[in-house]
Amino acid sequence: MPPLALLAPVALPLAAGGVAAALGLAGLKPGRAIVGAGAWGAVLALFLLWLPVRSTQELNLGQLGFGASLDLRLDGAAFAFGLVILVPAAVLLTLQPRSWQEGTVAALGVGAAVLAVEAGGVLLTALAGGTAATLAVIQLDVEDIRAPRPPWGALLAAWLALSWAGAILQVVSGTEVYAAVPVSALTVPVFSLLAAAALMASGLFPWRGWAARLWSRPSLRAAGMAVATLYPLGFYLLVRAYELGDGRYPQPILGVALAWLGELVALGVAVRAQAASTRREYLGEVIPGFGGFALMAIALGTPVGLVAGLVMLATVGLLAACLPLLPDRAGPASVLAIAAAVGLPPGLAFGARVLGLEATFEAGDFLGLIGIAGAATWVISMVAAARAIGLPAGRGHAANETFPRIAMALAALILVAGPALPVILSVFAIPAQAGVMLDAAGSLGGGLVSVNTVQTALPALTLFAPLLLLGAIAYGITGVFRARGQARPPVFPIPGAVAFGRLRDAVRSAAVPEQYRSIVNPRALEMAAAGGRPLLWLAGLAALAFAVNR
């Protein structure tokens, strides 16, 4: 493949978006096929580029002018994240009906997100990620301007923070290219910026983040695309940070803090999920829950943790395609999706979470405590999932954007992929991990049958495959759950929710006391400043003169 082919995964969705826009402007209805084809073409291009060589490929097209060069790089991490973004995007773009404007913006967003993970340097990632965020917000607002969407300010702040991190790297080390930044340049402040960017970009907070709020939208077309394209990008930054730091974060405490944060995110999600009043509300918490676990695993700083996190993100990708296609009614599709999402053994999510928790113990020191907390959180998630099966459906989205069979197939894929965990690790996660943690290459073994870590071996194929068969037989005999949707009280009230609500109301209703309003009068201030009064001007001059001669 010529190096220029590295542009293909980015260019194909962009071209598809361009064609859709041109046809739309010409008054034709481009339909979903064009943008879908663009995304699938990008998936194909990614496979064709990576699988034959399985080594890093680079393309440098020169300086862009703002400190970054158009430097593309396809390595294991880029391949993995590219797939996590492209596959759900392709599924959703192919199946869900969209206006040409929505299709165009969505396709452009996909291209931008892929560029963010294919970028060779921090600044290009920031530009592309920022573009993807902008387009996602626009896409969501085009669909329904009154429905919840990610706070634009937080997304902008995230990518500006990353830009600043890139700028610091350039100033300190002369480069912001991932592969060239010296280890010493990744200082604690730079990493903090990068981590803040990552957390804000993916909304990884213990409270209800944007990825959960999106699920309360009437339609899930744009929400699915936003989650598919934006959510993995924050994790991508945390993974790339390992490459910048030669396989580790600048201080171990930073990884521990992030891992604890991931645990808190997952716990927050689980607590909210068990109190969900509808199944839609519960499903909204599924992906953030995975995000919390993935953050916990990735931040541990061990190869096992990283690959576990990557597999969780792969599951996120599949769920991002599955959940928007799921109809808001009870049935086997919902049950299967919930089972896949919660990490029912022996699914892919189960294997990944077990690996993630294992990693906490194997990381040593006190990190095992995170694992204990993680296991407890997982149990709450399971409670929430079991409860959600019998909840009322919640707000129904249009039938023409749901595809229960495809959703069921995707959920089933997550479940049956459990035995294939070693294969997924070998093809998908370990190359990515090896690319960013060069010293830790080969620390995971087991081939295509089991996953061997330092302490244990997870016999994924030989244990999970018969278990899967047993499960199928068992449910074949007993039948699946036929729960009638009915309102159910939360398993336990959300701790501090009332106090938090009170505080929020107090903050919202805060106002300057009546007697001081004449002092803090924005209108009067504006009139004073913008009234063109010479006295103020002379005072300004005097102030400048004083300040300079002080």
Next chain:
Amino acid sequence: MTQILSALATHSLALVVYPGLLTIVVFGFATEIAWTRVIQGRWVLPGRERPSPVVATVAFFTILVAVQLAAPFNPVPSAERNVIVAASVLGFAVWAELALTQEFMPAPGLMLIIQFCWLLAVLGPAVQPESLRPQVLGNVLVPSLLPVKVASGFLYLLCVPALMRLWPLTPPGERRSRARFDTARALCWLPYCGLFTTLFFPPSADDGLGVLRFFAITLAVAALWIFAGALMLRRGAEVARGLYRRAVAPYAVLVLVVVVITTFLMR
């Protein structure tokens, strides 16, 4: 390929026969019958109706837990057993049943706290050794680690009666009467008792004596819980609730502190 097929066969055997489904059913049904005999004063035998999806789910979870036990002659190699799988899946089994059946859940908040305490009892001893093999944890006899192990074992013993609903957390009037045979609970007896044996006693040898030793300890644990359960039933729900709120939860915090201190001292 032969190795894979052979491994598939042995793992299937473990899941279905020993220490999996068949063993769980035999051990669990016997123990459950004994338990109902003790508390109800009459023999209650399992019904012949087709198992519900809830029972299927619990069975599905518990067989996965059972194959993680350090039972002698377990066909699953010791390196492939994992305490995380055992702990989390056994946790699912309890809660899946409670949440799926949409029954009145007795004091769910307190139950969750007890669940967390139990998880601490299972996983706490794994923090310092950094090992997740159940038999390795059972075999830990390093003096400096013994306090954690003993404390965790005691916590485990305290938590399981509530998780298996042997101890009442709500007054009898609020609970549904349980005259029938509780199949789901029956399926949990071996995983809970066996896991205790695995984690807190040195592993038994792969011989007849070893089998006897393993099941003797496991049965003894079951008997202890049956005895304690019967005792507590007489004292009433208020005492049980008070015990968990005022004693077990603070004790779990103490166990956590011991785990942290031990880890700190042995760094």
Next chain:
Amino acid sequence: MEPELAIGLPAAGSVWAAVLQARPRAAFAGAAALGLSGLAVVVISTPGRSSEQLGITFSLSSESRSLLIAAAAALALVVALAPMSVERTLLLRWGLAGLAGMAAIGAATSLDTVILTVLVLAVLQAASVGSRPFTTRMRGPVLAAALLALAAAFARNDGPPILARLAGVGLVAGLSAALGTLPYIHQFDPAERTVTSPIPWIAFIGPVLALTVLTRARDLVPTEGAAFGAMMIGLGLLNMLWGSLASWTTEGGAAAWHYSFMADWGLALCGFGLAVADGERAALLVLYSILLSRLPLYLWSRQSLREKRPNDRPINLLAAAMLAGSAPFAGFAARVLLLRGATQLYSPLALVIGLGLLLWLPPSLRLGRSVGLPRGRQAWGVGGALAINVVIGLYPQPFLSLAGL
């Protein structure tokens, strides 16, 4: 002869349009031809080459040339795609007059020429019919001229170091007064025509004027670079904060646009004040953005503002994103460069600037909505402005190279 032609041809075009008011088509065609000729002269001119054909030395620098081209392009864009209600000949007439003045300012090699040109432009603008009193409209530019003249006098005479510092103060304050940024905000009347309002100062003439004054300032007070930069950054931060907050909270839509220009100028002033190449690049991108996108969008939003029909279509959101400096628009690249420049100088400053950048979003959403639903030529115009901005944002190198950066 190139600079003289660059000044003369647009000036002639403006005069032509004024003289042939009675025959609008001839006026427009002739003025447009002369204006385009002027633009062609600017494009083909060699940066840095001096010319003294009129007794005054003129030399067009790369940066001034690039901004002149951008200003001419902006004028072409707004004239060609002006809303139906706007008289295009009038717009062209005043635009060409401004362009001629900008060419004179950009090509001036002494501050005195700049001051005199500012006075001429101020008088020409203020003398035409407007809703604000003549005296009010003259205040800002005259104060600017006086301060710049005093600054030049202070800088040119020997004396204690305070003289040079005061010269720096005069230059910065004079520039601010000419632009109409805080603390010298020109009084703004939302109902006033754009050509007679303060907008041409802040959004059209301002970029070239600022560049020239700053270039001259480097020659006049070379020893006071630090103080000069500090003042620029201080005023820049003040304008960022005030401009974005006022643009967000003010009641009037047109006033919000006025303040938004101030906020952008805050960025540009910070960029220039950093006195590093990245800062200058950032400032230049902001100025490109003001000329080629913010100003046209403001002009196209006027009708919608009058009719009070804001909109929330995709185009409005894109406009909001552009105004907010989101990626992939030029504002983002400018912000990256600004952060880089600030990091080189003093990292905490980058933090302050970085936090300040977040203030752009709320007012931008408001301003984007105020563009309304553009139709016909206006829609193409908005699309064009957005496209240009995206191109600059994604690949600013050619635009920076044009300015010799």
Next chain:
Amino acid sequence: MAAFAAWLGAAVIVLSDGRRGLALGLALITVAFTLLAWMGGERIAAVALLFGGAVAVVQRLRTGLDVWRVMPPGSTPRLVLAIGGGLLALWIATSVMTGAGAPLRFAALGVVGLMGSRVLMADIKPAAVLTSLAALALSVAVASGMADTGLGPSPYIAAAVIALGISLIKVQDTNGG
């Protein structure tokens, strides 16, 4: 003497509202600057200043209120400004700044400062603004004479043309004047 005349002219403009007073002030400034330029060897510049200033003065005498109106009621602040500004300019030109050319410095600083302040006054009429602008343009040209590298007569000519042009402008203002 010429420098003081320039200051006096500027002070008269600051203190006047009628066309006669404004014209007198501009005339004083024109003459003073012409003399200063002539003495500085800039003969062409001097002629240009004289011409431009003279036309501006004549134009000023033809438009606006036909009165002197020097120091109308409420002029105390203006008087303070005129005197204070002059003293400040004198102090800076002679004591703070060093080197030859103090009269030129005093004249230029005084006129620039006072004219700039005059335009900022709240109750100013357009005629006064235009007069101040003409004077300001002339003073900018004179101030350019302080540059190390002489700019030649071109700034003076340009300033004269501007002063002349300003005097020809008829302000269409709702506030009149």
